[in-house]
Amino acid sequence: MRIRYLTDDEVRTRAPEIWRVYDEVFGDQPSYDLWLDGMLLRHAARDRFRFAAALEGDDIVGFSWGYVGAPGQYYSDSVRAAIGDEAADRWQPAFEVVELALLPEHRGSGHGRALLRALLDGIDGPALLSTWDDDTDPAVRLYLSEGWRRIGEHPKADGSRTMQIMGLAGRSRGDAPQPRSDRAE
Ligand SMILES: CC(C)(COP(=O)(O)OP(=O)(O)OC[C@H]1O[C@@H](n2cnc3c(N)ncnc32)[C@H](O)[C@@H]1OP(=O)(O)O)[C@@H](O)C(=O)NCCC(=O)NCCS
Numbered sequence: 415m416r417i418r419y420l421t422d423d424e425v426r427t428r429a430p431e432i433w434r435v436y437d438e439v440f441g442d443q444p445s446y447d448l449w450l451d452g453m454l455l456r457h458a459a460r461d462r463f464r465f466a467a468a469l470e471g472d473d474i475v476g477f478s479w480g481y482v483g484a485p486g487q488y489y490s491d492s493v494r495a496a497i498g499d500e501a502a503d504r505w506q507p508a509f510e511v512v513e514l515a516l517l518p519e520h521r522g523s524g525h526g527r528a529l530l531r532a533l534l535d536g537i538d539g540p541a542l543l544s545t546w547d548d549d550t551d552p553a554v555r556l557y558l559s560e561g562w563r564r565i566g567e568h569p570k571a572d573g574s575r576t577m578q579i580m581g582l583a584g585r586s587r588g589d590a591p592q593p594r595s596d597r598a599e
Pocket of ligand 1: 515520522545550552556
């Protein structure tokens with residue numbers, strides 16, 4: 415298993431593979447086309463989009479992606495509404511971790527942690543994500559063990575449940591590079 419960033423072109427050309435993993439892990443999108451235009455490519459156009467892939471051979475078996483959010487975007491605005499302007503001014507702008515997923519047969523061996531760390535490598539400012547409101551969930555255990563803390567809660571975009579908002583305070587990492595999706599490592 416190796417982790418490397420996909421370039422923007424690779425994200426586009428390998429979107430069907432990414433979808434297969436996404437759909438198996440989350441299964442919450444009505445169709446490939448809606449997911450592609452409404453999520454993956456929409457996010458890929460955002461500031462400092464970065465996509466880390468977990469590869470077994472050349473097969474994508476997991477991924478993590480994110481970008482720096484901005485006012486007017488659904489997620490950034492939802493967090494601001496939930497935690498209030500004063501807190502939001504401290505947490506935003508933030509690198510927003512949008513997705514983290516591994517196919518079930520590849521879990522439990524540290525690859526999820528490696529994907530998350532790769533995604534955040536070199537991020538100096540704060541980071542935000544939303545996840546299940548359940549501190550026994552594997553993903554939440556992972557985030558807590560990486561220093562993330564609950565900072566609020568808001569409804570899932572589809573209104574189906576409450577999600578906890580987690581934040582990772584900004585760190586200074588000297589001259590570490592800012593995230594770019596075209597850095598292959
Ligand atoms: C979250 C996910 C990526 C973790 O991947 P993974 O490779 O299994 O995780 P790792 O092996 O790197 O484990 C990292 C930490 O996660 C937690 N963890 C992982 N599996 C766990 C489990 N079954 N039960 C409890 N905690 C677990 C532990 O804290 C673990 O650290 P430890 O091994 O030192 O105890 C994976 O479970 C997944 O794809 N889940 C479904 C998708 C999902 O929920 N994504 C997050 C949406 S916000």
